[in-house]
Amino acid sequence: MFVSTILILLSVLLILFIKTFNENLLFYRSPSQIQDGKIPDGFIFRVGGVVVDKSIVRYKNSTKIDFLITDFKEELKITYTGILPDLFREGQGVVMRGKITADGIFEAEEVLAKHDETYMPPELTDSLQINESELERTSKSIK
């Protein structure tokens, strides 16, 4: 009796736990994957890429900013309002958390760029690996 109560209780907890776990996962997509796959409305996920040269548009007297990121196959327009990390700049690898709006723009809630100029987010290095040579070319052109 006692043991079975505990078992039932444990399995209920386990189900609740798995549910919470699944609900709080954040998936990562690259710009090309966004073009290919369908992403449900309001789905919060992470996207990463390199900030495209000369694509940054700042708004006057506001912290709003628009820019493009690329994985060297597809580009994606990002819009963000808020304070950017110190190392946000053209040619830098960045990762954003947010959602896609109806017009295909990614609305970022958070922008991450790591505190190391040679840093590349791990998700990015993979999705960019095929285009490594291109990456080298761009980073040279930036320098």
Added chain:
Amino acid sequence: MIAYIGYFLILLALLNISLLVVSKPLLYKNSDAYNNLVLSTSKLQFPIILLSFICLITSFVLDDFSLKYISSNSNSALPFYYKISATWAGHEGSMLLWCLILSLWMFLASVYSKSLDPSFRTIFLSIMGFLNIGFLAFLVFTSNPFERNVSIPIDGKDLNPLLQDFGLIIHPPMLYMGYVGLSVVFAFALTCCIKCDFKKEWAKWIRPWALMSWAFLTMGIALGSWWAYYELGWGGWWFWDPVENASFMPWLVTTALIHSLIICEQKSMFKNWTIILAIFAFALSILGTFLVRSGILISVHSFANDPARGAFILMFLVVILGLSFFLYFRNSSKMNDSFSFNLISKESFFLMNNILLITATFTILLGTIYPLILDLLGLEKISVGTPYYNAVFLPIMTPLVLLAGFIPIYAFFRHDNNSNLIKYFFLNMFLVLIFSLMSIYFTSNFNLFVFIGYLIFFWISFNLIFFVYKRYSDSKSLYFIRNNIGMLLAHLGLAIFVLGSTIVENNKIEKETIVKLGDTVEIKNYNFTFSGLREFEGPNYKSVRGEFLVKKNGLEETVLFPEKRLYFSSEMPMTEAGISPGFTRDLYITLGNMISDNSWSVRIYHKPLIRLIWLGAILMAIGAVLSIIFRKKAQSPYKATN
């Protein structure tokens, strides 16, 4: 030259400790000689590695850029004190620090283990020796800090500006003392497995070591949190970053361990369980090292990504865990352990404490390594963030902290069926409720989490007061405080921590805005006026410094100076927060981005009671240390081991 000596000393240390293995077959007939050999090698290890470490520090101070490690972590313009702390700021140097601390613990273990049975002591020290061999081999073969540059650079690349900070000078040594201290507990538990026994006197012997490691871990984690708070510029104190989790998991398991050891010692129960906890605590601290050093995680802590290092540590971990579990499952059934107790008893409450702590550890472990495993399998790239931890961790912790308030007074009810006691208890509960309601009424709008935070705080602290009062009125003396001071302080620290963390997380005010020179931003009853902006040069950076005049209710309160720095050597921009610390609140400003010449985007935070988080942690650590100092001096506990 100095570097050569340093390297030679590391090799010497490896050779010295390898004597343990080599001489075992040679001296198998003469166990006394072998015991003495083990003892002397264990003691010798520490001075050798210490000298080598001093060599590395000296090379740093003398700017010896012919060493790869120094040229990539230091710079001639770096201030003197950061040159010293840079010794352990990178991977190789911090591994040398790790080995140094391991040998220090081994030294202490060999000095303070005279009371243990000689054969037990030899096995115990040999296991410590094997761990030494493992980590020294790791140092020599994959992470040699004395490796030479092919061509000598004129100047070094500089230390990462984030790490040029006081917090970094003490955070790693503290954390490592904790991590590595667990090796003593681990070696001890394995020896018990080999000896097929775990006497209660032994539990008494090992508990101070577990407490000491726990105190260091607590301080190490708290320092890391404090550093992240003022240095990263986000104003947060805990990010559920995998690297933080890596240090938090051993802490949780060690917390379970120091509690289960009490039952081991007092009731001679939970022996098997305690041994498993000891193994897990150390395994998790190696797992932490693996996660941080292998480069599969990206953070301030991970340096060069070298797969060989990850592979080595992973293999080391597998070997250690494999051997431990082999020994454990072979011998644990022979151990004389009892696991039968009443459903409502001190033991069962301690068991609940342990189960909750272990469950919490597993939820964190899952959140930390599940994304890594999915990624390694190439299935999906995911991350697990704060919402998951809040949703899972807090419900597990709530009953745990309630237990922390109840267990101390539980003993009264068992020994005493006096109805007055029940009356006092209900009066106490009533007071807890009244105080919580009053606090929330006077300090903030109703918020369920803050209310629960108050309830927990008063529940724990009033029960502790109840405990002191009852013990005093029973014995009419305060001598009992001596034996309980550790528990009292640590539990009070926990209560203070819970109060601080719930209030700061629920009542903090964060504002992101754009300010022009002369603008005033209002937060609560504070006015922040952007009153100045000037440029200046530091020793190895130039800086733009803002000046914010803070007024509270119209009266001048303080001036804050947030900075944006650019370090010369790495061209890396850095944000330095302007903080006005206070017991009741912190005011916190960081400069964001320059919008135009005289206007900047800024973050302004008001963080109520955030200092309580670290105060709580400090109390816990002090509690642990005091309970080592004042542990019950029962009739010479060590003699009984023979």
